[in-house]
Amino acid sequence: MSKKITRYQHYIDGQWGDAADGATLTTINPANEEVWAEVPAASEADVNRAVAAAKTALHEGPWATMTATARGKLLRRLGDLIIEQAHHLGDIETIDSGKLLKETRGQTGYVSDYYYYFAGLADKIEGATLPIDKPDMHVFTARAPIGVVAAVVPWNAQMFLTATKLGPALAAGNTVVLKASEDAPAPMFEFAKIVDQAGFPPGVINVITGYGEPCGRALTGHQDVARVAFTGGPETASKVIHNTSNNYAVVSLELGGKSPIVVFDDADIEGAVNGIIAGNFGAAGQSCVAGSRVFIQHGIYDRIVDALVRRAQRIRIGDPRQEDTEMGPLATKAQVDRIIAAVGKSQIQGAELLHGGKQPEQFDKGYYFEPTILSCPNQDIETVRNEMFGPVLSALKFRDEDQGITMANNTRFGLGAGIFTENLARAHRVSAKIRAGIIWINTYRAVSPIAPFGGFGHSGFGREAGIEAVLDYTRTKTVWISTSSAPMANPFVMR
Numbered sequence: 001m002s003k004k005i006t007r008y009q010h011y012i013d014g015q016w017g018d019a020a021d022g023a024t025l026t027t028i029n030p031a032n033e034e035v036w037a038e039v040p041a042a043s044e045a046d047v048n049r050a051v052a053a054a055k056t057a058l059h060e061g062p063w064a065t066m067t068a069t070a071r072g073k074l075l076r077r078l079g080d081l082i083i084e085q086a087h088h089l090g091d092i093e094t095i096d097s098g099k100l101l102k103e104t105r106g107q108t109g110y111v112s113d114y115y116y117y118f119a120g121l122a123d124k125i126e127g128a129t130l131p132i133d134k135p136d137m138h139v140f141t142a143r144a145p146i147g148v149v150a151a152v153v154p155w156n157a158q159m160f161l162t163a164t165k166l167g168p169a170l171a172a173g174n175t176v177v178l179k180a181s182e183d184a185p186a187p188m189f190e191f192a193k194i195v196d197q198a199g200f201p202p203g204v205i206n207v208i209t210g211y212g213e214p215c216g217r218a219l220t221g222h223q224d225v226a227r228v229a230f231t232g233g234p235e236t237a238s239k240v241i242h243n244t245s246n247n248y249a250v251v252s253l254e255l256g257g258k259s260p261i262v263v264f265d266d267a268d269i270e271g272a273v274n275g276i277i278a279g280n281f282g283a284a285g286q287s288c289v290a291g292s293r294v295f296i297q298h299g300i301y302d303r304i305v306d307a308l309v310r311r312a313q314r315i316r317i318g319d320p321r322q323e324d325t326e327m328g329p330l331a332t333k334a335q336v337d338r339i340i341a342a343v344g345k346s347q348i349q350g351a352e353l354l355h356g357g358k359q360p361e362q363f364d365k366g367y368y369f370e371p372t373i374l375s376c377p378n379q380d381i382e383t384v385r386n387e388m389f390g391p392v393l394s395a396l397k398f399r400d401e402d403q404g405i406t407m408a409n410n411t412r413f414g415l416g417a418g419i420f421t422e423n424l425a426r427a428h429r430v431s432a433k434i435r436a437g438i439i440w441i442n443t444y445r446a447v448s449p450i451a452p453f454g455g456f457g458h459s460g461f462g463r464e465a466g467i468e469a470v471l472d473y474t475r476t477k478t479v480w481i482s483t484s485s486a487p488m489a490n491p492f493v494m495r
């Protein structure tokens with residue numbers, strides 16, 4: 001008996017529809033490897049329609065003249081609907097991505113807080129009156145929306161990554177074309193249904209998906225796109241930058257990481273172990289802020305590593321829908337294959353496999369992978385150098401504070417960093433020297449709409465969340481007004 005497939009349509013100009021050429025892509029439940037849903041695969045023609053709808057909504061119709069306060073109310077309504085439907089959204093995200101149901105439901109509920117935060121900021125985007133150096137002139141600045149925003153998100157944490165883009169973009173008065181990932185896109189189409197219920201004017205938010213080529217390329221390089229907010233991998237980011245050489249769009253990039261967790265010998269051991277476990281095996285390691293390079297001071301190295309292995313052995317892998325499951329499957333088969341190859345290569349390079357390293361034997365279906373711990377002699381090892389985007393922890397030993405900092409900074413990335421120490425002065429010293437956009441001291445993976453989020457180096461640029469995120473979706477407009485009672489002087493008569 002063939003299984004029933006859920007069919008989604010894209011959302012353009014307030015209307016549901018299929019791709020212009022009828023193309024579709026299917027999406028797989030990673031827990032049982034079954035195709036469960038089908039979505040339209042957008043081509044350039046669909047992208048053009050979505051951008052045209054966003055452009056029209058920007059300049060004509062109710063959104064163009066809506067007060068900032070009214071925009072804020074719409075964002076608040078969106079937040080209300082998301083929290084009301086968090087359970088359903090979480091269910092869909094878990095089926096599509098394999099992430100734990102308790103995490104997807106919880107995260108989706110918290111996503112509303114991002115919309116509330118930006119709703120509150122909508123009518124606080126102020127300009128300035130300038131003390132201009134000319135007589136009889138009144139000069140002021142206003143913050144205008146940039147234009148049509150292309151929001152491109154990956155499959156992981158997509159409700160959250162959408163909120164950090166749409167929240168500030170809409171608060172500032174822009175319109176958006178949201179492109180979901182070709183992997184696990186279904187939650188974004190459920191989100192589109194909520195957008196429709198919230199009552200945004202047609203064209204303000206458009207939701208499509210498709211492959212990077214042609215959909216992502218056509219969208220980020222579109223002549224009428226003025227702002228690209230991208231989250232994804234560094235290789236794709238290079239293509240996005242290349243695409244925007246066509247339209248000069250302002251770009252923000254939230255990319256991958258190889259974040260360090262540095263554990264000093266004065267750390268609280270239990271807290272450090274919990275932080276490392278959360279940073280590596282939370283979301284099965286499929287997190288941009290995974291703290292996957294773990295530096296442990298030599299005096300406590302064996303103790304911490306033993307505790308990590310014991311904890312990893314107890315992690316309950318299984319159906320992401322079960323309440324007591326601690327780690328679900330990875331999202332795609334390609335991820336599993338990539339990680340198996342990387343762990344194998346690292347062992348050849350001299351890393352010692354302490355736990356995991358393979359797919360667990362108890363499942364005959366599903367993209368499951370064991371929590372994996374490697375003890376690494378140096379930073380040239382494959383799993384230390386490159387983002388794994390899976391449950392792979394590389395442990396390394398350091399001698400003293402200076403060496404710990406040097407090793408932590410030995411990466412092209414700079415997204416997050418964890419520091420575990422009971423010494424307050426050391427916590428300040430080390431956090432000042434580590435090059436990363438977010439530093440967590442005696443904690444890990446905490447996020448908030450109030451706290452800026454973003455990286456240094458190859459982890460990208462731009463900050464999502466926090467007040468500055470809204471300003472990042474505006475352009476300053478300067479207005480000069482002559483207050484003189486005399487007409488403007490003849491420009492060819494010099495005084």
Ligand code: NAD
Pocket residue numbers: 152153154155156157161179180181182183210211212213215216217220231232233234236237239240243254255256257287288289387389415459
């Ligand atoms: P990806 O780069 O493969 O895809 C991201 C998005 O880019 C998808 O929607 C994809 O279709 C699109 N895309 C692909 N080619 C494109 C092109 N030529 N032009 C425009 N768009 C194109 O990333 P992924 O594998 O889905 O996600 C994992 C990556 O995302 C990891 O590197 C992870 O660290 C990163 N990430 C970063 C953050 C952050 O906030 N820093 C958060 C989550 C994930």
